[in-house]
Amino acid sequence: MEERDYFAWISTVKDIQYTKLNRLIKGVNGIEELYHSSEKKLLNMTDITKKDVEAILKAKTEFDKNRFYDELEKNNIKFVTIKDDEFPDKLRIFDHKPYFLFYKGSLPDNDKKSVAMVGARACSNYGRNMAKSIAKELSENGVQIISGMARGIDTYSQLGAIEGGEKTFAIVGCGVDIVYPIENIELYENIIEYGGIISEYPPGSKPLNWHFPQRNRIISGLADIVAVIEAKEKSGSLITVEWALEQGKDIYALPGRVGDALSGGCNRLLKVGAGVLTSAKDILEELHIEEKNRASKITSQENLLEKDFSLVYIELGLQPINISELIEKTGIEYERLSEILLQLQLDGMVEQPMENYYARVVV
Structure with a gap:
């Protein structure tokens, strides 16, 4: 077998965490030697259990490299190892790097800047809009977006x-042939077309709880900057931040209202020195990318509105506002204001995230 075949074999060992795999490979001076190690030698290794050894030996007995590659090809899944030229350069330098990746679509371009965007699954309308708006503008300026395709902030980013x-690239906590969450099936297919689905877990792997904190090191590792859009004080997103800090990456956080549970984690990050994220411009400046002018798009859209429509639209932002407050700010009577808001919704410029509250849709 060739060296990549040995990595293919070890990828089929069930429930082996990267920390243990790292110890195994280093403990015997390489993946090929690991394959040829005896049961006795494996049992003498530090922190390796009898159950681990049984799984390794079982995988060696059952592994058929031709069947392995045939199954991948049949399902349009690619396999890359750290020994291959196309393996992402950003991951090579870390001691906790994955030794192999499965992917559908493509891998990130090593020569382009990348930003990881993470945050709450149960996010607010404010978080959804900001995630989508910032990601869109970064993307328009040639920045690759790395995330996890989870509900909430990941999805909108x-x-x-x-x-x-x-x-854009989704680093998933299951096999790349599994759509999780299932409601993101359309997004999954679009990401494959406009980027890639990536995982260190073999096809068929279920989205187990321990997979997600482990995959977060790959999300941060592939990025130049990690942006936290909304996060509670105790949030899975902060695990990604911990990995990013260990990897020497810059952290940016979106400010939120004091006392808002969904902004507790972000506000704490800002207190300890994270960069303040108010728009894509903050990150583009950090990456030394000249921002393309989007103001003309917004201005031209606003110019299309009649006077009353324009007055209402100007008062709306990404944070939802109550209709009674809009009446006070615009001086427009309730019936007329309701007509305007309805028309703006039909035109796709305004949304109503909850009853009697309105916000702009990201342009």
């Missing part, structure tokens, strides 16, 4: 990236 036109 990757939707924005697709709209922006640059590639």
Whole structure:
């Protein structure tokens, strides 16, 4: 077998975490030697259990490299190892790097800047809009968006990236042939077309709880900057931040209202020195990318509105506002204001995230 075949074999060992795999490979001076190690030698290794050894030996007995590659090809899945030229350069330098990756679509371009966008699954309308808006503008400026395709912030970040036109990549906590969450089936297919689905877990792997904290090191590892859009004080997103800090990456956080549970984690990050994220411009400046002018798009859209429509639209932002407050700010009577808001919704410029509350849709 060739060296990549040995990595293919070890990828089939069930439930082996990267920390243990790292110890195994280093403990015997390489993947090929690991394959040829005896049961006795494996049992004498530090922190390796009898159950681990049984799984390794079972995988060696059952592994058929031809069947392995045939199954991947049949399902349009690619396999890359750290010994291959196409393996992402950003991951090579870390001691906790994955030794192999499965992917559908493509891998990130090593020569382009990348930003990881993470945040709450149960996010607010404010978080959804900001995630989509920032990701879209970063994408329009040639920045690749890395995320996890989870519900909430991940989903809206990757939707924005697709709209922006640059590639986006989802690092998943299951096999790349499994759509999780299932409601993201359309997003999954779009990401494959406009980027890639990536995992260190072999096809068929279920989305187990321990997979997600482990995959977060790949999300941060592939990025130049990690942006946290909304996160509670105790959030899975902060695990990604911990990995990013260990990897020497810059962290940016979206400010939120004091006392808002969904912004507790972000506000704490800002207190300890994270960069303040108010728009894509903050990150583009950090990456030394000259921002393309989007103001003309917004201005031209506003110019299309009649006077009353324009007055209402100007008062709306990404944070939802109550209709009674809009009446006070615009001086427009309730019936007329309701007509305007309805028309703006039909035109796709305004949304109603909850009863009697309105916000702009990201342009």
